[in-house]
Amino acid sequence: MIKEEHEVAIMGAPQGPGPVVSTVVNIQPETAVPDHIVWSLFNTLFFNFCCLGFVAFAYSVKSRDRKMVNDVIGAQSYASTAKCLNIAALILGLLGT
Known part of the structure; x- marks a missing residue:
């Protein structure tokens, strides 16, 4: 007996298509909140x-700290x-200059 035939004989022939189970994963999109840190610097x-x-x-x-703890409302504020x-x-800086 060939190896594949032996495995088929032991495990049995492949069955027809069974019930298909699907899983849905909802991923919340990250809200991009600009923190303006470069402009402030x-x-x-x-x-x-x-x-x-x-x-500023x-x-x-x-704002960046609030984003790190997923507080979008606080980060936006x-x-x-x-x-x-x-x-x-x-x-004011430009007018002063």
């Missing part, structure tokens, strides 16, 4: 009018504050 170094750049940098770091502070620091 730039403003801290070059346009730090009344420490607005530094405060602090809020950017808080801190990022929005950092963006407003960055805009104010940039405009």
